[in-house]
Amino acid sequence: MLQAISLSKNYQGNIALDNLNLQVKPGEVFCLLGQNGAGKTTTINLFLGFIAPTSGKVLINNSEVRPGAADTRKYLAYIPEVVMLYGNLSAIDNLDYFSRLAGFIYDKNHLSGFLSQCGLQMDAHQKHLAGFSKGMRQKVGIAIALAKNADVILMDEPTSGLDPKATDEFTELVKKLGSQGKSILMATHDIFNAVNVGTHIGIMRKGQLIHTLNASDINANDLQKLYLQTI
Numbered sequence: 001m002l003q004a005i006s007l008s009k010n011y012q013g014n015i016a017l018d019n020l021n022l023q024v025k026p027g028e029v030f031c032l033l034g035q036n037g038a039g040k041t042t043t044i045n046l047f048l049g050f051i052a053p054t055s056g057k058v059l060i061n062n063s064e065v066r067p068g069a070a071d072t073r074k075y076l077a078y079i080p081e082v083v084m085l086y087g088n089l090s091a092i093d094n095l096d097y098f099s100r101l102a103g104f105i106y107d108k109n110h111l112s113g114f115l116s117q118c119g120l121q122m123d124a125h126q127k128h129l130a131g132f133s134k135g136m137r138q139k140v141g142i143a144i145a146l147a148k149n150a151d152v153i154l155m156d157e158p159t160s161g162l163d164p165k166a167t168d169e170f171t172e173l174v175k176k177l178g179s180q181g182k183s184i185l186m187a188t189h190d191i192f193n194a195v196n197v198g199t200h201i202g203i204m205r206k207g208q209l210i211h212t213l214n215a216s217d218i219n220a221n222d223l224q225k226l227y228l229q230t231i
């Protein structure tokens with residue numbers, strides 16, 4: 001489970017995050033919406049331990065995240081806007097490498113099984129990543145999350161630039177991960193997708209979480225209205 005408690009972050013006197021409180025329980029997909037600069041990436045970077053909070057704390061499975069500490073990182077997988085892996089390695093070799101880094105050793109069939117579960121077509125498993133589309137890279141990123149057995153998945157605008165079919169495939173995968181009990185926090189600008197994939201939706205403005213909603217309580221039109229009123 002993910003928790004942010006009274007979390008604030010200042011950069012040279014500028015407030016990037018202001019007393020944020022949120023939690024993402026197992027099985028929940030929490031979508032964070034907000035304009036550029038609202039603080040979404042800062043929130044994700046704090047959970048990843050890339051930066052330290054100015055005040056407050058972030059917890060993963062009840063352990064406090066500290067920059068550079070490995071104990072909370074083992075629960076995590078991270079899907080950035082573009083999954084950057086080794087272009088000169090095949091999908092299966094990338095997956096093997098990153099699984100081993102996380103302490104998991106699988107045979108080729110098992111690795112291939114993770115890639116297939118994530119919708120990557122068989123004939124791409126042995127191909128170099130350099131030739132992959134963004135949608136294919138995101139699938140390999142999710143396969144790494146599965147292979148690492150990560151409880152928590154952080155995603156920063158993972159569907160930006162994906163075509164509608166690739167977005168739909170990605171959305172179905174994220175729902176499946178949620179139904180398997182993962183806790184997922186996703187920063188996104190895609191209101192329609194947030195309603196579709198999220199169990200919870202947060203709207204941020206200037207570092208504050210202004211609204212937190214159950215996705216089942218709102219449709220995309222009403223969410224868009226609320227978003228525009230809020231930002």
Ligand SMILES: Nc1ncnc2c1ncn2[C@@H]1O[C@H](COP(=O)(O)OP(=O)(O)OP(=O)(O)O)[C@@H](O)[C@H]1O
Nearest residue numbers: 011015016034035036037038039040041042043187
């Ligand atoms: N390393 C940094 N140094 C100084 N200011 C920063 C740094 N990183 C972020 N900020 C500032 O913190 C605020 C929040 O930025 P953040 O990247 O978290 O927003 P965001 O909601 O993710 O935006 P976007 O949708 O553009 O990705 C912004 O004002 C930004 O300029």
